[in-house]
Amino acid sequence: MKKALSRAYMALIFLFLYAPILLLVFFSFNSSNSNVVFDGFSLRWYRELFHDSEIIGALFNTLVIALLASVISTIIGTAAAIGLQNYKKWRQKAIMNVTYIPVLNPDIITGISLLLLFVAVKIPGGFLTVLLSHITFDIPYVILAVKPRLRHVDPHLYEAAQDLGAPPLSAFFKAVFPQLVPGIMSAFLMALTLSIDDFVVTFFVRGNSFSTLSTVIYSITKRKIPLSINALCALMMLCVLALLIAVNLFDKGKTKNKEAER
Amino acid sequence: MPNEIIQLRGIHIEFDGDVIIDNLNLDIKDKEFVTLLGPSGCGKTTTLRTIAGFVTPDEGDVIFDGERINDLPPYKRQVNTVFQKYALFTHLNVYDNIAFGLRLRKTPKDVIEKKVEEILEVVDLKGYRSRSINSLSGGQQQRVAIARALVNSPRVLLLDEPLGALDLKLRKDMQIELKRIQKQTGITFVYVTHDQEEALTMSDTVVVMKNGVIQQIGRPKDIYDEPANAFVADFIGESNILDGIVLRDRLVSFDGATFECVDSGFGENVPVDVVVRPEDIAVCEPEKGAIRATVKLVTFKGVHYEMIAESCGFSWKIHSIQQHPEGSEIGMNIIPEYIHIMKKEAGTAN
Amino acid sequence: MKSKVIAVPYIVWAGIFIIVPSLFVAYFAFTDSSGSFTLSNVARIGEYTHVFVRSILYAAVATLFCLLFGYILAYIMSRLSERAKSVSLVLLMLPMWINLVLRTQAFQNILMDNGMLNKMLALLRLPESHILGTPAAVVLGLIYNYLPFMVLPLFTALEKLDISVIEAAQDLGASGFNVFRRVILPLSMPGVYSGIIMVFIPCLSTFVISEKLGGGKVYLVGNIINDMFNQNYNFNVGAAVSLVMMLIMIVTLVVFSFLDDETKEGIL
Numbered sequence: 001m002k003k004a005l006s007r008a009y010m011a012l013i014f015l016f017l018y019a020p021i022l023l024l025v026f027f028s029f030n031s032s033n034s035n036v037v038f039d040g041f042s043l044r045w046y047r048e049l050f051h052d053s054e055i056i057g058a059l060f061n062t063l064v065i066a067l068l069a070s071v072i073s074t075i076i077g078t079a080a081a082i083g084l085q086n087y088k089k090w091r092q093k094a095i096m097n098v099t100y101i102p103v104l105n106p107d108i109i110t111g112i113s114l115l116l117l118f119v120a121v122k123i124p125g126g127f128l129t130v131l132l133s134h135i136t137f138d139i140p141y142v143i144l145a146v147k148p149r150l151r152h153v154d155p156h157l158y159e160a161a162q163d164l165g166a167p168p169l170s171a172f173f174k175a176v177f178p179q180l181v182p183g184i185m186s187a188f189l190m191a192l193t194l195s196i197d198d199f200v201v202t203f204f205v206r207g208n209s210f211s212t213l214s215t216v217i218y219s220i221t222k223r224k225i226p227l228s229i230n231a232l233c234a235l236m237m238l239c240v241l242a243l244l245i246a247v248n249l250f251d252k253g254k255t256k257n258k259e260a261e262r
Numbered sequence: 263m264p265n266e267i268i269q270l271r272g273i274h275i276e277f278d279g280d281v282i283i284d285n286l287n288l289d290i291k292d293k294e295f296v297t298l299l300g301p302s303g304c305g306k307t308t309t310l311r312t313i314a315g316f317v318t319p320d321e322g323d324v325i326f327d328g329e330r331i332n333d334l335p336p337y338k339r340q341v342n343t344v345f346q347k348y349a350l351f352t353h354l355n356v357y358d359n360i361a362f363g364l365r366l367r368k369t370p371k372d373v374i375e376k377k378v379e380e381i382l383e384v385v386d387l388k389g390y391r392s393r394s395i396n397s398l399s400g401g402q403q404q405r406v407a408i409a410r411a412l413v414n415s416p417r418v419l420l421l422d423e424p425l426g427a428l429d430l431k432l433r434k435d436m437q438i439e440l441k442r443i444q445k446q447t448g449i450t451f452v453y454v455t456h457d458q459e460e461a462l463t464m465s466d467t468v469v470v471m472k473n474g475v476i477q478q479i480g481r482p483k484d485i486y487d488e489p490a491n492a493f494v495a496d497f498i499g500e501s502n503i504l505d506g507i508v509l510r511d512r513l514v515s516f517d518g519a520t521f522e523c524v525d526s527g528f529g530e531n532v533p534v535d536v537v538v539r540p541e542d543i544a545v546c547e548p549e550k551g552a553i554r555a556t557v558k559l560v561t562f563k564g565v566h567y568e569m570i571a572e573s574c575g576f577s578w579k580i581h582s583i584q585q586h587p588e589g590s591e592i593g594m595n596i597i598p599e600y601i602h603i604m605k606k607e608a609g610t611a612n
Numbered sequence: 613m614k615s616k617v618i619a620v621p622y623i624v625w626a627g628i629f630i631i632v633p634s635l636f637v638a639y640f641a642f643t644d645s646s647g648s649f650t651l652s653n654v655a656r657i658g659e660y661t662h663v664f665v666r667s668i669l670y671a672a673v674a675t676l677f678c679l680l681f682g683y684i685l686a687y688i689m690s691r692l693s694e695r696a697k698s699v700s701l702v703l704l705m706l707p708m709w710i711n712l713v714l715r716t717q718a719f720q721n722i723l724m725d726n727g728m729l730n731k732m733l734a735l736l737r738l739p740e741s742h743i744l745g746t747p748a749a750v751v752l753g754l755i756y757n758y759l760p761f762m763v764l765p766l767f768t769a770l771e772k773l774d775i776s777v778i779e780a781a782q783d784l785g786a787s788g789f790n791v792f793r794r795v796i797l798p799l800s801m802p803g804v805y806s807g808i809i810m811v812f813i814p815c816l817s818t819f820v821i822s823e824k825l826g827g828g829k830v831y832l833v834g835n836i837i838n839d840m841f842n843q844n845y846n847f848n849v850g851a852a853v854s855l856v857m858m859l860i861m862i863v864t865l866v867v868f869s870f871l872d873d874e875t876k877e878g879i880l
Contacts, residue, residue, distance in 0.1 A: 010700070013681060013759075016759075017756070017759065020719045021710060023718065024714075035724075035727075036726045076621050076622050076625060079619065079621065079622065080618070080621070080622030082618060082619070083615060083619025086619075095626070098630055098631060099626065101634065102630060104809075104861070104865060105858070105861070106813050106857065106861065108817045109637070109854055109857065112837060113633035113634055114629065116636040116639075117628075117629070117633040119847070132629065133629075136630065154349055157349050157351065159314075159316055159336070159345070159349070160351075161362070162337045163341075163342055163343045164362050164366060164414065165363050165366040175351055178353035181353075199711060199712050199820070204841060214713055218713045221713065221717050232714075233710065233714050236710065237706070237710060240706060240709040240710070241706060245702070248698060
């Protein structure tokens, strides 16, 4: 009874979360341009999506920005996490407090404060401002993902490598860095998804001509609502689902290996 | 130079204003098994790290084979370390862990292959070469850590409480194993532990440390039989440590009785520490003993019974093969050779 | 490993792109368009008092509902088998990765007069709703968008909870509700606080959700800021409004991190 009740509750909540999205996906196969009346199955909106140069261009921008921003922020952030360890406690704390600002600030505040900076130093909105902004909100998440990993690395690994004849730099890359790779990878993925997902910050700093997927969706849905947006949503969901399943399987494989090894 | 491989001369080390090592002098002979023994915080690990090169002394010289190596970085020293929690590279398998140092020295592939196989045999891990580190038991990881260090044929192997993480049975086995490896390879071992039994069974020389100061250096038997002070006596084995007074040469009084002893040169009517090992006390009929005591607690310890017996002024720990019921009266005798007299030291009043 | 230098690029970056922009917000808030000092922007905040009150109210209501529904969901999820746990986690996170604008658009489709909601109501022979464009639609949209952000920290806190602690409480004679009130709830408070922060702050600052679901009739602080920067181009007033919002956010953070410390001390 109790079990059935909790199952029903879960089902209801997930229905609430999924019904809108699934309906959106469902109507992406509609042959007419309606989000409410289904007139028959067609792939028309998928075709239109791929011929919509505005959306495809924005998709390209989104991917370029996301990739560049996550690579750069992963490098700067990882280096920062490693270097910060050697700072005095109070300095580390002060720097980490600053690091929390973009994480805790509402996106809209991050967006307008960066906009004010760009206006003040007269950098016109566009690719560069969007990239700089994305790097700015990505780095803190990278630091927060790598830092705990670093704490779990046995400090003797670094010494052990030196003890066996490796000079400091080589000791770091041969002994410590491999231990950080999973943390760096998840930091990179997190930065990537944050960048792809961002609407608000991009919206404020993008200027007049540069668009990413999210800002294009916003401006399109403001005018009319073509179902190619639904098709886009369906494809994005598919990608995310694939990614999540892949990550999950990867994690499972790892834990299984570990269990088997024990 | 005679056969001293490592000499520490007047080493002084401070961390954040705390003195960790104070004027430490130590000679380690080639092919010797030396153990640094002491409670945690006594500076034994710091001493080891000084030899390895991870700690640079504030004062004093570290001399290796007659040469001062204070400024030589760890990766250029001819010593290798077995770390406390092994510090194995979990991203590499057994073979790659062991080959790590050889590869850094640009050793030819076939030589590496040969050496790793040899060392795997020495540590009894043949057939484990491609296993991942996480798939090994604690004892096996321990052996990999030893092999990883030994394969580089260091002049000195430093071991920092290498058996601390193992269970009792495995620890005993590994003690014998380590001793065998040391004899087989002829490499100098400098071993750090807080386990006195481990130190006594394995070492040629034991160095007892406390608060950054060496208390005694000697062969295990000498240290056990002739502890230099009450601290060493208490730390090595179990002891009864009492306040006593040396009446004159070879005569000491403690616990309300007077005993003959073998020590002399303390003066007359001088307060001293008296150390008696629990197994050195002979239990007899109450009226035949020099000291009378009441048995308070008896515990069976396998080979012997451990008794706590109270005399007029002291609670004695006694090991005896005979069982005396709790509450019974016993007498105690101690022969002169088993009474150890030590000068009172500041801060060692028990 | 011992090098401090490699953290320098980030420190410089944080200085330029985190600290300086924050200072610019304050600078713009206290200057006029010619750049001279003025308090008039801050004084104009008074005109928007009702918008601030409305925003805080809606965000609070949405957060409360998220907490209520989210806690139950998180609790049920934390008691599932390992397999079911990871499946439900994926299900929970999937909508989070979908763009906020798309999600809100999807939700708007449902609430439209000829949308799925009214079709369902008609099926059940219930009167039609015209919810779109009302505060209720906005609050519902906030809950829809941010519920997963509440569930995640709650789930993490509840999952960590050792089952033997609950058993111990039962063993000591606590009834079902008492176990919850005296053991489960206090131990999950850190999750509650971070959940509240993760939902309340974005709810307070939204402008997309109120715009799309409020049909232009529900005006929130986020909409003021958006208008000031993207329509009226009055950056100074916009900055002043933002400054006040930052203040509210900081107060929220301080209050909840204080409460969090309190509970931690209580547990210890």
